Amino acid sequence: MSENPFKPSFGKTPPLLAGRDPLVSQFGEMFRSGEWTPARMSILQGLRGIGKTVLLNAIEDAAHENGWLVLSETAHTGLVERLTATALPRLLREHDPQSQRRDVTAGGIAAVGSLTTQISERHLPSQDLRDQLTLLCELAADLGIGVLLTLDELHAHALPEITPITVALQHLQREDRDIAFVGAGLPDNINGVLQDKGTTFLRRATRIDLDSLTIDESRAALHDPIVVAGRSIDSDALEYAALASRGYPFLVQAIGSAAWSATPRTDSITMADVEQASRRAHRTMGQHVHAPSMKSLSATDRTYLAAMANDAGPSRTNAIAKRMGVSIGYASVYRQRLLDAGLIEAPERGVVRFALPYLRDYLREHSVANTLNPTARSTFPEHEPDLDAGLR
Ligand SMILES: Nc1ncnc2c1ncn2[C@@H]1O[C@H](COP(=O)(O)OP(=O)(O)OP(=O)(O)O)[C@@H](O)[C@H]1O
Ligand SMILES: [Mg+2]
Known part of the structure; x- marks a missing residue:
C-alpha cells in the first residue's frame, strides 16, 4: 500500500508544485546566467495557503542547483542574531579556503626544539552583518556564483530585524555584489513592512502576486x-x-x-x-x-464581510453600506482595508467579491454575532462545495 502523496500542511512541498514552473524557471535562469533581471530583488505576496513558502523553497532549490549559496530565514525575532551568529559563520567557514589560519608559533620550554601550530578561526559568530555578507559575496564571486537571501513571513513586527538587513542589501547592491533577495508574506503584512522609512529600498523590489491555480x-x-x-x-x-x-x-x-x-x-x-x-x-x-484570517481583522472589517455574505454572488458596495447602517464613505474605508488585505476583490466599480474561496460559506455558517464577537465559540458545520461557482 503506497503512502498518501499529498501534503496538506503549511510549508510542506506538494508532490506536484502546479502552476509555478514559469516563475521558478525565471529565477533558475537568473541563477544560471548570473545576469540580473528584475527578479533579483523580489517579494512574493498572497493569501494564507496560496503557496508562498513552498515557492520560496523551490526558488532556493533552483539556487542550490546552480551552485549558489543560500541563506533561508523567517522574519521572526532574533533573525539578525541567527544570521550573524549561526548561518553566516557556517557558510563562511564552509566556503573560505582560509577559514582556519594555521599560525606557526615557537614552542614553549616543554617543546624546546619543536614548533607547534595554533589554529585561529577567522569567522567568529556575531560579527557585523554587512561585513559578513560582503565577505560571503566575495567568496561566492571567486567561485563564479552568487548569494541568495530569502525571508519568509515578512511582518511589521519584525521591522527592527528587517531594517538592518535592508540597509546591508542596499549597500551590497550599490557595490554591485552578486546577491539576490526574495521575501514573502501576506499582502497586508508586506504593506506594513514597506510603509516604514527604514525599508524604502525594498519598495523597489518586484512584487509578485501569487494567484490560485487554473x-x-x-x-x-x-x-x-x-x-x-x-x-x-x-x-x-x-x-x-x-x-x-x-x-x-x-x-x-x-x-x-x-x-x-x-x-x-x-x-x-x-x-x-x-x-x-x-x-x-x-x-x-x-x-x-x-x-486565522478573521482573527487579524477589526470588528468593523468583519461586519463588512458579514454584510457581503448576505449576497449569493458579488456585492454592490452601496448595498453593503445600507446593510451596515453607515454612510458609503464610512463603508469605503473598510472596503479599502479588506482590499489591501487581499480578502476581497473589486471586479468592477461599485462591486466587491470574496477573494478567499468558501469565505462566504464560512461566514454564513458562523452567525453574524460571531463575526462581531471573535471570542465567541462556534463549530464549523458541514457543507457541500458550490460547484457552480467554478474557478476564479
Ligand atoms: N503550486 C502548488 N501546487 C500544489 N500544492 C501547493 C502549491 N503551492 C502550495 N501548495 C500546498 O498548499 C499548502 C500551503 O502552502 P504554503 O505553506 O506554501 O502556503 P503559504 O502561502 O506559505 O501560507 P501562509 O501564508 O500561511 O504561510 C501546502 O499544503 C502546500 O503543499
Ligand atoms: Mg508560509
Missing part, C-alpha cells in the same frame, strides 16, 4: 501524484475534486489527502470518496485559513 493545473496537481503513487481516480471524481478546490493550493492538498485516505485499499478513488473528502477539506480550510 482548473487544468488543479486537475494535474490532484491526478499526477495519485497515479505516480500507484492508484487512479475516476474522471468524474477528478473533475469534482478540481472544482471543489477552486484552484486554492491548500485545498488541493487537503482534498487530495482526504480522498486518498477515504478508502486507501482500493485501486481507484471514486466520486463518493471525493465528496466526503471535500467536506472534510472545507472544514480544515475553515480552521487553518478562514479563522
Whole structure:
C-alpha cells in the first residue's frame, strides 16, 4: 500500500508544485546566467495557503542547483542574531579556503626544539552583518556564483530585524555584489513592512502576486501524484475534486489527502470518496485559513464581510453600506482595508467579491454575532462545495 502523496500542511512541498514552473524557471535562469533581471530583488505576496513558502523553497532549490549559496530565514525575532551568529559563520567557514589560519608559533620550554601550530578561526559568530555578507559575496564571486537571501513571513513586527538587513542589501547592491533577495508574506503584512522609512529600498523590489491555480493545473496537481503513487481516480471524481478546490493550493492538498485516505485499499478513488473528502477539506480550510484570517481583522472589517455574505454572488458596495447602517464613505474605508488585505476583490466599480474561496460559506455558517464577537465559540458545520461557482 503506497503512502498518501499529498501534503496538506503549511510549508510542506506538494508532490506536484502546479502552476509555478514559469516563475521558478525565471529565477533558475537568473541563477544560471548570473545576469540580473528584475527578479533579483523580489517579494512574493498572497493569501494564507496560496503557496508562498513552498515557492520560496523551490526558488532556493533552483539556487542550490546552480551552485549558489543560500541563506533561508523567517522574519521572526532574533533573525539578525541567527544570521550573524549561526548561518553566516557556517557558510563562511564552509566556503573560505582560509577559514582556519594555521599560525606557526615557537614552542614553549616543554617543546624546546619543536614548533607547534595554533589554529585561529577567522569567522567568529556575531560579527557585523554587512561585513559578513560582503565577505560571503566575495567568496561566492571567486567561485563564479552568487548569494541568495530569502525571508519568509515578512511582518511589521519584525521591522527592527528587517531594517538592518535592508540597509546591508542596499549597500551590497550599490557595490554591485552578486546577491539576490526574495521575501514573502501576506499582502497586508508586506504593506506594513514597506510603509516604514527604514525599508524604502525594498519598495523597489518586484512584487509578485501569487494567484490560485487554473482548473487544468488543479486537475494535474490532484491526478499526477495519485497515479505516480500507484492508484487512479475516476474522471468524474477528478473533475469534482478540481472544482471543489477552486484552484486554492491548500485545498488541493487537503482534498487530495482526504480522498486518498477515504478508502486507501482500493485501486481507484471514486466520486463518493471525493465528496466526503471535500467536506472534510472545507472544514480544515475553515480552521487553518478562514479563522486565522478573521482573527487579524477589526470588528468593523468583519461586519463588512458579514454584510457581503448576505449576497449569493458579488456585492454592490452601496448595498453593503445600507446593510451596515453607515454612510458609503464610512463603508469605503473598510472596503479599502479588506482590499489591501487581499480578502476581497473589486471586479468592477461599485462591486466587491470574496477573494478567499468558501469565505462566504464560512461566514454564513458562523452567525453574524460571531463575526462581531471573535471570542465567541462556534463549530464549523458541514457543507457541500458550490460547484457552480467554478474557478476564479
Ligand atoms: N503550486 C502548488 N501546487 C500544489 N500544492 C501547493 C502549491 N503551492 C502550495 N501548495 C500546498 O498548499 C499548502 C500551503 O502552502 P504554503 O505553506 O506554501 O502556503 P503559504 O502561502 O506559505 O501560507 P501562509 O501564508 O500561511 O504561510 C501546502 O499544503 C502546500 O503543499
Ligand atoms: Mg508560509
